[in-house]
Amino acid sequence: MTGLIVALVLIGLYWTLLYRGVSLAVFTGLTVAVIVALWAVGIVGSIGFTILAVLVAIPALVFNVVPLRRALLTTRLYGVFRKILPEMGATEKEALEAGDVWWEAEMFRGRPDWKQLLDFKLTELTAEEQSFLDNETDQLCAMIDDWQVNFELKDLPEDVWDYIRNNGFFAMLIPKEHGGLGFSAYGQSCVVAKIATRSLTAAVTVMVPNSLGPGELLVHYGTKEQQDKWLPGLASGKELPCFALTGVEVGSDATKMPDTGVVCKRTVDGEEVLGLSLSFNKRYITLAPVATMMGLAFKLKDPDGLLGDPDTVDYGITCALLATDTPGVNIGRRHFPGATFQNGPIQGDDVFVPIDSIIGGPEQAGKGWRMLVECLSAGRGISLPALSTATGKGMYGITAAYSRIRRQFGTEIGNFEGVQEGLGVIGGYAYILENVRNLTASGVDHCTPSVVTAMVKYHATEMMRTVINHSMDIHSGRGIIMGPRNYLAAAYQALPVAITVEGANIMTRSLMVFGQGAIRCHPYVYSEMEAAHNPDFKAGLKEFDRLLFSHIGFSVNRAVRAFTLAITGARLAKAPVDNAMSGYYQNMERFSAALAFCADLSMGTLGGALKLKESTSARLGDVLSHLYMASATLKAYEVHGGTDEDTVHATWALEYHLFEIEKAFFEFVRNFPVKAVRPVLKMIALPTGRRFDGPTDDMNTAVCEMMLGMKLDTPFGKRMSYDIYIGRGKDDPTGRLMGAFDKLQEIDGDYSEFLRGVKHGEIEGETVEEQLTSAVSKHILTAAQAQGIRDYDTMRYDVLLTDDFSKEYLLNPLSDAAREAEGRPTDLRKAS
Template sequence: MTGFIIALLLIGLYWTLLYRGVSLAVFTGVTAAVVVALAATGLIGPVGFVITALVLGLGLALFNIVPLRRRVLTHRLYGIFRKILPEMGQTEQQALEAGDVWWEAELFRGRPDWQQLLDFQLTRLSEREQAFLDNETEQLCTMLDDWQVNFELKDLPEEAWEYIRNAGFLSMLIPKEHGGLGFSAYGQSCVVAKIATRSIAAAVTVMVPNSLGPGELLVHYGTKEQQDKWLPGLASGRELPCFALTGVEVGSDAAKMPDTGVVCKRSVDGEEVLGLSLTFNKRYITLAPVATLMGLAFRLKDPDGLLGDPETVDYGITCALLATDTPGVNIGRRSYPGNAFMNGPIEGRDVFVPIDAIIGGPKQAGNGWRMLFECLSAGRGVSLPALSTATGKGMYGITSAYSRIRRQFGTEIGNFEGVQEGLGVIGGYAYILENVRNLTASGVDHCTPAVVTAMIKYHSTEMMRTVINHSMDIHSGRGIIMGPRNYLAAAYQALPVAITVEGANVMTRSLMVFGQGAIRCHPYVYSEMEAAHNPDFKAGLVEFDRLLFSHIGYSVNRMVRAFTLGVTNAKLAKAPVKNEMTVYYRHLERFSAALAFCSDLAMGTLGGALKLKESTSARLGDVLSHLYMASATLKGFEVNGGTEEDKVHARWAMEYHLHEIEQALHEFVRNYPVKAARPLLRCVALPRGRRFHGPSDATNSALCRMMLGMKLDSEFGRRMTYDIYIGRGENDPTGRLIGAYEKLQAIDDVYSEFLRAAKHGEIEGESVEQQLASALERGVLDAGQVDAIREYDRMRYDVLLTDDFSKEYLANPLSEDTRRAEGRPVDLRQAS
């Protein structure tokens, strides 16, 4: 019995050491002390002591005596690692090195420092940014009629273009010293989000120059001469920029880019000029049909060594700037990507530009892919999450309002559980998107978080897809009839653009999130790869040895932590707060440890083949993504004071994220390519099986009740609509809906009494008007109440109507006669 107790104590001791992740020196010292204590207490005799000391001593000596360890173990492992390490192409290496790691690294490493998240300061709008949002952005939104933009003009009205240029919408990221607005990433996000709730075409027009484009590339990499030449024009709106990257057959695989720039000399105005002969064929280029300045990505070749290095012919991806009226550039034709924003092809053959057209000058030759990746990393953390959040929050208000106004079978459709299944998802996703957008844009204001922006691009646009689909389902026929009354169709049509641009979602999820995240966020892997590539074998061996054994200790610790926290239902995990969210912090730490171990085992058993196992890496990427999004929700909850609305919304969000994490881990284990590893993975990652099943019906119903009763002027209502454009007036598509919703809220009790009386036969009549007359006659309602209900019923009916047109108008919507007959403004500069 004593031996059994001693064994349990030793297991507990060593399990604690491994759980806490003590150093090898501490582990060795404790082991030596244990052996001595066992001998001193007589639990092992002299012979047993000698044998134990020899066996453990030799083993621990092998690991603790560094020169011996290098000679016996590491030397051989280092040689194998150098041989099996897959070759990395230039573009792949530049992508890995681009940008920074940030909070996602804490989540990836299995032991997040929650205080770091709580101490992080979210960006707040400056006075100038708030004023721009309230005034210029509001003014632009009032100029836009989405039906006019997408169906009649298939373009923004000229006055909107002029206002966008003159008010500085295209220069939000350009510093003030160059004439721009110098807005924060968060400020840009709020402006784009607000415009998007009025017109996707206008939002994209504003978004692209403030994302990946000549302006950002010039600010970060341009020479002073280039900045002085181009930035003032970009800031004032005299220059309209586009960036030509994607080709007919080349999207994500930039290494296969066929577009070339060959270094050569030409005679220009009687002088010999060193320059580039550019040949390119680009597609899907936003703003191309109207651009005056073009950024161009191409492969730079210098066959004659004119740049001064005769050994280098192919410099790789390079970026240049040129005016679109440069001879040989063919530009101006339009594509139509389901929305009216400007997009089109650009072609050029033997287009000559001077060598200083390279962004940053000749010294930046070959650095184009890194430039693009870093700017793209920041841009997609601002622009597409802004569009997604705008859609989420817009559909939150619109669909919940419609669900109250629309009645079927004698009740508001929002009361049906089937409708609530979709409505709750809209509400939960909108809350998630707002918190994720706030944290991510604030992160971009501090660094260039490449991994975070990739994961949020994917998940935010996928959430937007789901939100729009649920909104369309709930609106039913009201959402599919095109016309000025329809506030859903334009967003629905434009959705595929967000899914495909800046890295198609299928590629972003399966290749980028974990592929880049695993290497950049891991504390040892990237450094181990650098050590393996060190041409000095001895120096590389020394560094590799240090990293390898730190890595082994890290992996063992994460395995023990993940299993322990899983078995104890995360009760041993630490939480930085004591409130309704405490339990969620603990579970996130548990899953963070599970991700760290699963990632290590995957990289260790699959090696370079992991990047070809896209479904495997994508599932680990999903775990990391949901850990990040869940932490954004927790951050938002703390910042906003944990209101009753926040409690319901955050609980829905956290139950959703934990379910998605468990589901991703389950699928990862179930489909892991090395079958022999599955039992270990299951035991560590999900020792008690799946415990989270997503938001319950009760949680979802509680969220829906809040949505259906939300007042726009409440604290939570203002927070969910501060960067949303809400039209006013009965000629505005959302104005008529919100007006009816607010009228219903004002007469809610009276209207409910009227409906109850009609249902129970206390008043007579088939029509509403007859029932109102009966209610007045019988004293159920007074005259003021009757007038209020009559006005609401008129507004309610108007909200339910859809548009219809004459065939003449549909055939020729710009004709003054057909416009006048349809009641559309004859002057196309007027919004209807």
């Protein structure tokens, strides 16, 4: 019995040491102390003590005496690692090094510092930004008739273009000293989101010059001369920019870019000028058909050593600025994407520009790819999440309102459980998107989080896809009939734009999130790779030795922590708060530890082949992504005080995230390429199986009830609508709907009593008017109550109507005669 007790105590001791992650020296010292103590109390005799001492001394010396460890172990491992480590091209290296790691690193490393998240300050709108959102942005939205934009003009009206140019919408990110607005990333996100709730075409038109474009590149990398030359024109709207990156053969793989710039000398106006001969063939270039200046990505070559380095011919991807009216530049005909924003091809053959056209000057030759990767964070972290959030929050209000107004089988369709299945997802996703958008945009205001923005781009646009599909399903025929009344079809049609731009979603999920995240977020891997590539063998070996054994200790600790937390229901993890969310913090720490170990074991067993196992890395990327997005909801919950609405929505969101994390782990383990490793992965990630099943029906119903009864004047309602544009008047598509919804809430009790009376035969009549007359005559309703219902019924019916058109108008929507017959304005310069 004594022996059993001692064994259990020792197991508990060593398990605690491994769980806490003590250093190798402390672990060794405690082991020596244990052996001495066992001998001192007589549990182990002299012979046993000698045997234990020898067994412990040999590995203790090997692992703790660094020179001995290097000689016996690390040198061999270092040699093998240097051989198997795949070569890293310059482009891949620049992509890995670009940007910063941020909160996602805490979620990846298995022991998140929650204080860092809770202390982080979310960006708030300045008074200037709020005014711009409430006034200029609101006015722009009011000017746009999206049916006219998408069907009639296939473009924004001239007065809308003028308003965008003249009011700084293209200059949100340009500093004030250059005439721009100098907005925060969050401020820009709110503006783009609000425009997107009115017109995706207008939102894309505004967001592109403010994301990956000449403006951002100039602000971050341009010389003073370039900034002084171009930024004032961009800020005033005199210059309209585009950026030419993708081509016929080039999408995500920039290394295959065939476009070239050759350093050469030409005689210009009688003087010899050092410059570039550019040849390029680009497509999918947003704003190209109307741009006055362009950024251009190309591969730079200097065969004659004119840049001063005779040993370098191929400099790699470089970025330059030039006017679109430069001789040799040919802007092709328009592409016609899902949203009718300006987009098209650009070609050039032997286009000559001065050498100082390179962004940042000649010293930035070959550094274009890093510029582009770092600046992609604006598109991925600001603009696309803004579009997605606008869709989520817009559909939250619109679809809920329609679900109350539309009645079938004697009740509101929002009462059907089938409808609520989709409606609850819309509500949950909208809440998630708002929280993720806010945290990520605030992060971009503080750093350049490249991994975060990649994961958010993928998941936000996928949620947007789901939200639109559920909304279309709930609206049914009302959503598919095109016309001015339809507030869904344009977003549905343009959805693939968000899915494919800034890196197609398949590539983003499969290659970028974990591929870049594992290396950048891990505390040791990237440093180990740098040590392995060190040309100085001795210096590299010394650093590799330190990193390797720290890495081993890290991995063992995360395995023990993950397993312990899993079998105890994460109760041993410390939550930083004591409220309804505390259990979610604990479980997220458990999954964070499991992710750290699974990532290590994957990299250790698959090595460089891991990047070819795209499904494997994608599933680990999904775990990291959902940990980050769940963090955004936890942050929002603390910031906003845990209201009843937040508790309901946050619970739905976190149950969803934890379900998706377990699902990703399950598929990761089940399909791991090395079958022998699967039991170990399962024991660490899911030793007790899957415990989270996603939001329950009750949770979904709770979200739906709040959606169906939401008022915009509550704190929660204001947060879900502050950057949403709701049209005004009975002739506006969303104004018509929301006006009817507001009226329904106003007369809700009277209307319910009226419908109850009709159902039970207390109120007679076939038509609504006959029924109202009966209700008043029987004193069930007063005349005023009946008039309120009469007014609402007129509005309700109008909401349900769809558009129809003459043959002449559909064939030629720009014909004055056809337009007059349809009641459409004939002045096409302006929106109706």
